[in-house]
Amino acid sequence: MANESNLKRPLVTLLSTEFIERIIEEAKDVLEKIGVWVENKEGLELLGNGGAQIDRGKEKAFIPRRLVEESLKSVPSSITLYDRNGNPHMNLEGNNSYFNPGTAATKVWDSDLNDIREPFTQDQINYVKLVDALDNIDQLSAAIVPTDVPKEIGGQYRLFLCLRYSTKSVFGGTFHKDGFQVIKDLLITIRGSEKALREKPLFITGACPSPPLKWSDLTGHDLIMAAKNWIPPVLISMPLTGSTAPITLGGSLVQHTAESLSGVVISQLASQGSPIIWGGSPTAFDMRYGTTPIGAIETMMIDVAYSEIGKYLGIPTEAFIGISDAKYPDYQAGMETGIGAIIGALGGINLITGAGMMNFETTQCLEKLVIDNEICGMARRLVKGITPRGERLAEDLFTAGLYEGKHFLLSPITMKWLREEFFYPGPVISREDEQAWRQKGATTSLERAKAEVKRILATHKPEPLDKDIDKELLRVMTRDAEKYGMSKLPLP
Amino acid sequence: MELLQSIKESIIAMDDQEKVMDLVKKALEGGILPEEILYDALTPGMDIVGQEYEAGIKFIPEMLMSAEALRSVMELLEPILAKSEGSKARKVVMGTVEGDIHDIGKQIVCMMLEGAGFEVHDLGVDVPATKFVEATKREKPDIIGMSAFLTTTGLRYPEVIEALQEAGIREKVKIMIGGAAANQKYAEAIGADGYGGSAGAAVKLAKSFMARQ
Numbered sequence: 001m002a003n004e005s006n007l008k009r010p011l012v013t014l015l016s017t018e019f020i021e022r023i024i025e026e027a028k029d030v031l032e033k034i035g036v037w038v039e040n041k042e043g044l045e046l047l048g049n050g051g052a053q054i055d056r057g058k059e060k061a062f063i064p065r066r067l068v069e070e071s072l073k074s075v076p077s078s079i080t081l082y083d084r085n086g087n088p089h090m091n092l093e094g095n096n097s098y099f100n101p102g103t104a105a106t107k108v109w110d111s112d113l114n115d116i117r118e119p120f121t122q123d124q125i126n127y128v129k130l131v132d133a134l135d136n137i138d139q140l141s142a143a144i145v146p147t148d149v150p151k152e153i154g155g156q157y158r159l160f161l162c163l164r165y166s167t168k169s170v171f172g173g174t175f176h177k178d179g180f181q182v183i184k185d186l187l188i189t190i191r192g193s194e195k196a197l198r199e200k201p202l203f204i205t206g207a208c209p210s211p212p213l214k215w216s217d218l219t220g221h222d223l224i225m226a227a228k229n230w231i232p233p234v235l236i237s238m239p240l241t242g243s244t245a246p247i248t249l250g251g252s253l254v255q256h257t258a259e260s261l262s263g264v265v266i267s268q269l270a271s272q273g274s275p276i277i278w279g280g281s282p283t284a285f286d287m288r289y290g291t292t293p294i295g296a297i298e299t300m301m302i303d304v305a306y307s308e309i310g311k312y313l314g315i316p317t318e319a320f321i322g323i324s325d326a327k328y329p330d331y332q333a334g335m336e337t338g339i340g341a342i343i344g345a346l347g348g349i350n351l352i353t354g355a356g357m358m359n360f361e362t363t364q365c366l367e368k369l370v371i372d373n374e375i376c377g378m379a380r381r382l383v384k385g386i387t388p389r390g391e392r393l394a395e396d397l398f399t400a401g402l403y404e405g406k407h408f409l410l411s412p413i414t415m416k417w418l419r420e421e422f423f424y425p426g427p428v429i430s431r432e433d434e435q436a437w438r439q440k441g442a443t444t445s446l447e448r449a450k451a452e453v454k455r456i457l458a459t460h461k462p463e464p465l466d467k468d469i470d471k472e473l474l475r476v477m478t479r480d481a482e483k484y485g486m487s488k489l490p491l492p
Numbered sequence: 493m494e495l496l497q498s499i500k501e502s503i504i505a506m507d508d509q510e511k512v513m514d515l516v517k518k519a520l521e522g523g524i525l526p527e528e529i530l531y532d533a534l535t536p537g538m539d540i541v542g543q544e545y546e547a548g549i550k551f552i553p554e555m556l557m558s559a560e561a562l563r564s565v566m567e568l569l570e571p572i573l574a575k576s577e578g579s580k581a582r583k584v585v586m587g588t589v590e591g592d593i594h595d596i597g598k599q600i601v602c603m604m605l606e607g608a609g610f611e612v613h614d615l616g617v618d619v620p621a622t623k624f625v626e627a628t629k630r631e632k633p634d635i636i637g638m639s640a641f642l643t644t645t646g647l648r649y650p651e652v653i654e655a656l657q658e659a660g661i662r663e664k665v666k667i668m669i670g671g672a673a674a675n676q677k678y679a680e681a682i683g684a685d686g687y688g689g690s691a692g693a694a695v696k697l698a699k700s701f702m703a704r705q
Contacts, residue, residue, distance in 0.1 A: 106673070151647050175642065216593055242553065243596050287551035290600055290691055362672060 008385055009095050012346040014305045020312050023250065027257035028065040035062040036213045036262045040220025046269040061262075068261050071268040077314040079232050079275045081139070082200035084167040084190060084465075090138055092277065092316035095348035097383055099341070099376040100171050101131060101369060102323050102357025103141035103206075109329060109358065109365035111450050116327065116363055121146045121490045123364075124161045126457055127356075130366055132166035133460040136376035137355055142172030143364050150484035151175065153477075156182040157489075159203065160477045163190060164470065165462050171234065171353065173206040177218060180225045182480045187231075189472045198230045204277065207233040209259040211244035215266070223263060227270035234279040234318050234351070235263040239302075240292055243285045249302055256280055256306045264315070277351065278310030279318030281361070294323040294360055295336030304347035311348065319344060322354030322372065323361060329368045329446055333358050337368070338375050345379035352379075367449040370456075374425040381423035389417060427452055495519045496533040503537030503558050504544075512561040516568065526569045530609070538562055538607050546692060552600065559607025566609070582702050583633040587615035587624060588671075589648035594641035597671060600691040601637065608695050610635075621648070621655035628661055635698055637688075639671045646673030650682045666701040670694050 015023075035053075038044045038061050047061040048054040054061055078093035090098050108119040124144040131137050142158035149157050155174035162170045163186060174180050183203070184194075191197040207223035209215050215223070226233035237259040239245030239252040246252055260278055267276045284298035285291075293299060303319035310317040322341035326332035337354065344352040355376060356369035392398055396411050408414050427448050430437055437443075443451075465473070474489075481489055499515045519529055541558045544550040586602050588595045595617045602612045613631050615623060628636060636656075640646045649669050656662040669679050670688040679687035685701065688694030 210593055214593075218591075240596065243600075287553060288548050290552050290597065 007387060009348070010346055010383060010385055011095065011348050012304065012343065013308055014301055015308050017312070019250075020309050023253050023257055023309060024261075024312075026254045027261055028068055030213070030254065030258040031063040031068060031262060032065060033062070034213065035060045036209075036215065036259070038215045038220055038266075039217045040215060040224070041217075042224055043215055043220040043266055046224070046266060050265070050269040052265075063262060063265055067265055071261075071265040072313055072315075074268050074273045075264060075313075075315055076273065076275045077316070079201070079277065079316050081169045081204070082202050083169055084163065084202060085463075086191075086200050088200075089169065092350040094350075095311075095383075096350055097345045097348060097352055097379070098138040098350065099136060099322070099352045099355055099379075100139040101127075101137060101141045101143050101355040101372075102320065102353060102361060102364065103143050103171055104173065105144050105357060105362060105364035107359065107363040108144060109363055109368070111367055111453070116359065118147045119144045119364075120148045121161070122492065124158060125165055125492065126366060127364060127369070128162050128165040129460060129462055130369055130453065130456055132168060132462045133456045134369065134373040136373045136380055137369070138168070139351075140166055140168045140170045141353065142170055143356065146490075148490045149481060150486055152484045153179070153182070153480050153486075155179040156186060156480060157477065159183055160186055160473060163473060164465060167463050169202040169204075171204050171206075171351070174222060177221055180222070182476065184229060184231075185476045186473055189469060189476060194229075201230070201232060201275075204232045204234055206236050206279075207263060208236040208238065209263060211237070211239050211259070212255055213259060213262075215262070220266070223266055224270045227267040227274040227276070230271065230274050232275040232277055233263075233267065234277040235260045236279050236281050236318075236320075237263075237306075238281040238283070240283055240285040241298070241302075242287060243290075245282070249284075249298060249305070252282055252302055253305055253309070256282060256302070257309055260306075260310075276315065277318050278307070278313070278315040279320075279351070279353075280306055281320040282306070291325070292360055293325045294320060294354075295325045295332075295340065297339070300340050300343045303349065304343060307347050307349045316350045317348075318351035318353060319347075319349045320353050320361065321349070322352055322375070323357045324368075325358070325360050327359050327363075329358065329365050329371070329449070333368060334371065334375075334445070337372055338378075341372070341375045341379045342382065345383045348383075352376075366453045367446060370449045370452045371428045371445060374428050377423050377425055389421075495522060495524060496528065499529060499533035500537035500540075503534060503561060504540050506554055506557045507561065508557075509561045509564045512565055513568065516565050520572075526573050529565075530569060530573065534562055534565060535609060538609070541607070542692075542695075552691075555607070556600070556603050559603045562609075563603075563606040566606070566611075570611075582609065582635070582698075583611045583613070583631060584635045584637055584698060585613045585615065585624070585627045585631055585633040586637040586639070587619035587627075588617040588639045588641075589645050589652065590618055590620045591648065592640050592642055592645035593617045594671070595639065597641075597691065598637075598639040601639075601670065601688070601694045604691050604695045605637075605698060608699065610698060621652045624652045625655050625659050625661070628656065628665060629659070633665060635666045635668060635701055637694065637698070638667070638669050640669070640673040641671050642673055646671075646678070649674065649678075649684065653683055668694060668697050668701070 052061040081090040237256045239255045245255045282302045283292040284296040307317040321344040324333040324336035355372040545555040666685045668686045686697045
C-alpha cells in the first residue's frame with residue numbers, strides 16, 4: 001500500500017520565502033511610485049475607477065498596493081481546461097506540469113530542404129495532426145503562422161486549423177483587435193453556447209505587456225477581452241535583462257512581478273474572479289550578439305523563480321522553456337531543450353510551452369517536436385517521483401526461491417509494475433544494442449525523428465469533427481478571410 | 493599628435509563623455525582642426541571599438557558607451573566642421589513601423605550608427621508611412637532604416653516604400669529594413685535596398701550605401 005507521506009514530488013526552488021516577499025514588495029513599490037503605462041483607454045478607465053491614480057496625459061496609472069492585494073484575493077488558484085469533446089484534460093494548479101509546443105512561429109524547418117523556410121497552411125495542418133498523436137504533449141499551441149492567408153486572420157486561422165484536426169485544447173492569440181470576436185465565434189461553434197464555453201474552456205490566450213511596464217492598446221485590449229469572456233489569459237511579461245529590464249536576475253524578477261501584478265489588477269477589475277495565468281517569456285539578453293536566448297541557463301532560472309512567485313501568490317503558472325536557440329535540429333537543440341524541459345518540470349511550472357521550437361522563439365520543426373515529445377516523456381516521469389509500492393518495497397527479496405540463483409524477470413511483482421514504473425522512449429531515443437542499431441541502418445536521432453514524422457502523418461487519423469460543426473467553423477473562417485480579400489481559404 | 497592619440501585611446505577605453513569632451517576641447521584650443529579630430533582620432537577609435545565588439549572582446553553596453561561619448565563630441569564638432577569638406581554628416585531616419593512597438597534593436601542600431609558618425613533621427617515606434625514621408629522631405633536623409641518585429645507589422649514595409657514612391661522621393665534615399673519580421677529575400681521582393689539581421693549588419697549596410705555614392 002502506498003504510504004502517501006513517502007511520496008515526494010521532486011521540486012527545485014531558487015528563491016527563499018524572504019526573497020520572494022522582497023521581490024513582491026519592491027514590485028508593489030514600482031506600481032505605486034513609478035506606475036505603468038496603459039495605452040488602452042478602457043484599461044486606464046478601469047484602473048482609475050478601481051482606485052489607481054491616473055495621469056491621463058502620460059497614459060499612466062499608479063496602482064496602490066491595496067488594489068493589488070484586493071485583486072490577488074479574487075484570482076482563482078486553479079484552472080481546468082477541457083478538450084474539444086468537453087472532457088477535462090488539464091488541471092492547472094499546484095505543481096501539476098503540462099507541456100505544449102512553442103507558439104507563434106513565423107518559420108518552419110523543412111527536412112526535405114534541410115533548412116528554414118516560411119510556413120503555409122499545410123504546415124500548420126501537419127503540425128496539428130502530429131501533436132494530436134503525441135502522448136507527452138498535452139495541449140496544442142496555435143503554433144505556426146501560415147503565410148498563405150491575409151496576416152489579419154493569422155491568429156484565428158491557426159485556431160480554426162487546431163480545432164479541425166485535433167481534440168486537444170489550444171493556447172493561442174490574436175494579432176489584430178478584430179480577431180478576438182472571430183476566435184470567440186469559432187469556440188462557441190464548438191461548445192454550443194457562450195455559457196458552455198465559459199464552463200468548459202478549451203482555449204487560453206496570450207496577454208503581453210511591453211517591457212518595461214507598459215500595456216499597449218492591442219495587448220491591453222486582449223487582456224480585457226479575455227477577462228470579460230472568461231478566456232484565461234496567459235500573462236507573458238518578457239523582460240530582457242540589461243536591455244528592456246534591469247540586468248540582474250533579481251531586478252528583472254521585480255519587473256516581471258510588477259508587470260504581471262498590473263495584469264492581474266486589470267483582469268480582476270474587468271471581471272472579478274476571472275481566471276488568469278502567471279506566465280512569461282523573459283530572456284537573459286546576450287550582450288555579445290544582442291539576441292534573446294531562450295536556451296540560456298539564466299533564462300530558465302528566471303522562469304523558475306517567477307513561477308515560484310506565482311505559486312506563492314496562488315496563481316497557475318506558465319513559462320516559455322524547453323526551447324533552443326539552435327538554427328538546426330542538432331546537439332544544441334537537444335541540449336537546450338532537454339535541460340529546459342527538465343528544469344521547467346522540476347520547477348513545478350503548470351504549463352511548459354516550448355516543444356518543437358528552435359531558432360529562439362521563431363521556428364517550429366516537426367522532427368524536433370517528435371524528439372521533444374520524448375524529452376517531455378522523461379520530464380513527466382521524473383516529476384512522478386518514486387512511489388513506494390507494496391507493504392514491503394522489496395517483496396521479492398523476502399519470497400523464498402526468487403533470489404537463489406533465479407532472476408526477477410518472472411516475478412509477478414515485476415509483471416505488475418513493469419509498464420507503470422518506467423517510461424519507455426522511442427523511436428527517437430535508441431535503446432537497442434549496437435548490433436541491432438547497425439542492422440537498422442545505424443541511424444541518427446534526426447533520421448529516426450524524420451521517419452517517425454512521416455509514419456505518424458501517414459497513419460494517424462485525428463477524431464473527425466461533427467459535420468455540421470465543421471461546416472459552421474469553415475463558414476465563420478471564410479467570412480473573416482473575405483473581409484481581407486480572400487474568397488477561398490487555401491485548404492487541402 | 494599626442495592629444496589626438498589620447499582622444500582615440502579615450503574612446504577605446506570607454507571613458508565617460510566628460511573626459512572625452514575635455515580632451516577634445518583641449519585639442520581645439522590647441523589649434524587642432526575639428527576634421528583632424530574626427531578623422532584621425534574619433535573614427536579610428538570607433539573602428540577599433542567596432543572590431544573589438546565583432547571579435548567578442550567588448551560587449552554591447554561597452555560598445556554603446558564609446559558610441560555615446562562619440563555622439564556628444566559630434567554635437568560639439570558638427571557646427572564647426574568645414575562645410576565644404578563633404579564632412580556633412582550622413583543622415584539616417586529610423587523608425588519602427590506602424591502597429592509595432594518593439595524598439596530595443598532599433599535603439600541599438602541608432603546608437604551604433606551615431607558611433608559610426610551618422611546623424612540619426614529616430615522617429616520612435618508605431619510610425620505610420622505618412623510620418624516616414626514627412627521626415628524624409630524635412631530631413632533629406634541619405635538612408636531610411638525601418639524596424640519591425642511582428643509578423644503582421646512586417647506588412648508595413650511595402651506601404652512605406654509605396655508612399656515614398658508616390659511622393660516622388662523614393663529615388664533620393666536608400667532603404668534598409670531589419671528585425672525579426674524580415675529577411676534578405678523579403679527585402680529584395682519589396683524593393684528595399686538591403687536587410688540587416690543584426691545591429692552590426694545594419695551599420696555595415698549603411699556604410700556600404702554611403703561608399704557607393
